[in-house]
Structures are given as structure tokens and as C-alpha cells.
Amino acid sequence: MSEEQPNNPLHGVTLKTIVEELVERHGWWELSERVKIRCFSHDPSIKSSLKFLRKTPWARAQVEALYLADLDKILRNRKRNQRRAAMRAHRAEQEAAAEAGGQAEASDPPEATAPTEPTDAP
Numbered sequence: 001m002s003e004e005q006p007n008n009p010l011h012g013v014t015l016k017t018i019v020e021e022l023v024e025r026h027g028w029w030e031l032s033e034r035v036k037i038r039c040f041s042h043d044p045s046i047k048s049s050l051k052f053l054r055k056t057p058w059a060r061a062q063v064e065a066l067y068l069a070d071l072d073k074i075l076r077n078r079k080r081n082q083r084r085a086a087m088r089a090h091r092a093e094q095e096a097a098a099e100a101g102g103q104a105e106a107s108d109p110p111e112a113t114a115p116t117e118p119t120d121a122p
Contacts, residue, residue: 009068015060018067019049025070035062 005011010018022031023046032041037059039052053060 009071010064013067015053015063016046016050018063019046019053022063022067022070034066035059037062 026034028040028044032044037049037052039049053063
């Protein structure tokens with residue numbers, strides 16, 4: 001089991017960690033609504049949930065699927081927030097440059113133009 005598993009997002013994540021994170025994010029009630037398992041709705045605890053999930057492959061698969069869906073949602077939100085932050089920073093830079101350009105024009109004295117001398121027209 002020392003092989004690396006780059007395509008397995010659950011590699012190295014324990015079932016206890018999965019359940020704890022799901023409970024932290026959703027709470028027992030929401031978790032019992034999303035995954036219809038009695039151990040989440042009737043006198044829930046980490047210990048009893050782990051005991052049931054280790055014995056019941058179909059329930060464990062549902063919990064792992066929910067965890068993976070949450071991870072995907074978190075990553076999408078993180079990327080979206082990073083894009084939005086980059087756009088805000090870019091917009092702020094443009095506004096600052098526009099203000100600096102506008103102030104420079106306003107504070108510069110008008111260019112003096114040499115008066116034109118009348119030419120002797122025949």
C-alpha cells in the first residue's frame with residue numbers, strides 16, 4: 001500500500017476525517033437528510049457512525065461520494081473567488097492608473113505656445 005495513487009482523491013484520507021468534516025460543514029441533521037442512514041439521524045455520534053460505515057460498503061460509498069462532491073464544490077468556489085479577487089485587483093489598478101493619469105494632466109501647466117508673428121503678405 002505504499003504505492004502513490006494520484007488519481008484517487010480519497011488516498012490518505014481516513015473515514016473518521018471524512019465524517020468529522022462532513023459533520024462540521026453540514027451538521028448531523030443536514031447529513032441525515034443528504035444520506036439516509038439511521039446512524040446520522042438517531043442518536044448520532046462519530047463512533048457509532050464509523051462503526052456502521054466500516055461494516056456497510058453501500059453506506060460508506062454514499063458518504064464518500066458526498067465528501068467528494070463537497071470537495072469539488074469547495075475547489076470550484078475557491079477558484080471562482082480567486083478569479084474574482086484577481087479581477088477586483090486588476091480593476092483597482094486600472095482605476096488608480098486612470099486617477100494618476102487624470103491628476104497628472106490636471107496638475108500640469110498648459111503648454112505655452114509661441115505667438116505667431118504676422119507674416120508680411122505682399
